[in-house]
Amino acid sequence: MKFTTIIAAFLAPVLVMAATTEEETIEIMASKKGQLYVKLNKATKLTDKDLFGKSDPFIEMWIEKAYKQRSKDTKGLNPTFNETFCFYVRPGQNKLNIRAVDKDTFINDKIGETSISLSNVISTGSEGPQDYKLPKWLGFSDNGSVNMQMQFVEDNS
Numbered sequence: 267m268k269f270t271t272i273i274a275a276f277l278a279p280v281l282v283m284a285a286t287t288e289e290e291t292i293e294i295m296a297s298k299k300g301q302l303y304v305k306l307n308k309a310t311k312l313t314d315k316d317l318f319g320k321s322d323p324f325i326e327m328w329i330e331k332a333y334k335q336r337s338k339d340t341k342g343l344n345p346t347f348n349e350t351f352c353f354y355v356r357p358g359q360n361k362l363n364i365r366a367v368d369k370d371t372f373i374n375d376k377i378g379e380t381s382i383s384l385s386n387v388i389s390t391g392s393e394g395p396q397d398y399k400l401p402k403w404l405g406f407s408d409n410g411s412v413n414m415q416m417q418f419v420e421d422n423s
């Protein structure tokens with residue numbers, strides 16, 4: 267037997283097992299639907315986009331763009347929100363998008379944006395409170411972070 271064949275013989279069952287587990291996980295997640303409650307606590311060290319005035323940041327969140335939700339307007343680079351948002355998660359949806367925006371008189375400027383996985387909160391029921399970084403560029407640095415906690419209540423109907 268050639269060496270590669272031996273390796274293949276050893277690996278095959280492992281790969282099949284790995285594939286099955288992943289498929290099962292995806293299947294379980296894909297079949298779940300329910301309410302996602304997101305408590306937005308605060309943001310920290312938001313990058314200052316406003317060269318002339320004060321920053322007036324707000325946060326946008328969405329799973330589906332058509333159902334985007336928005337926080338109140340705040341002031342400064344470390345604003346407190348203390349706001350809760352509720353989303354309906356459909357089977358197969360597992361990403362929450364978060365964007366920090368500086369409200370400006372003419373054009374709103376994006377401060378930072380990220381997309382967080384809902385796999386953990388969907389399978390365990392809760393996540394956080396924790397900081398979610400808004401990456402600056404390829405994740406080497408960040409334009410601030412958003413502190414949130416999430417809860418998922420499965421809808422079995």
Ligand SMILES: *[C@@H]1O[C@H](CO)[C@@H](O)[C@H](O)[C@H]1NC(C)=O
Pocket residue numbers: 346347348
């Ligand atoms: C936000 O919530 C925290 C904890 O519940 C509280 O200590 C703080 O005073 C609240 N801040 C505002 C601005 O509502």
Ligand SMILES: *[C@@H]1O[C@H](CO)[C@@H](O)[C@H](O)[C@H]1NC(C)=O
Pocket residue numbers: 313314315376377378379401402403409
């Ligand atoms: C982060 O801020 C910098 C400086 O304002 C900006 O150039 C960059 O595009 C921002 N990154 C993201 C992902 O918005």
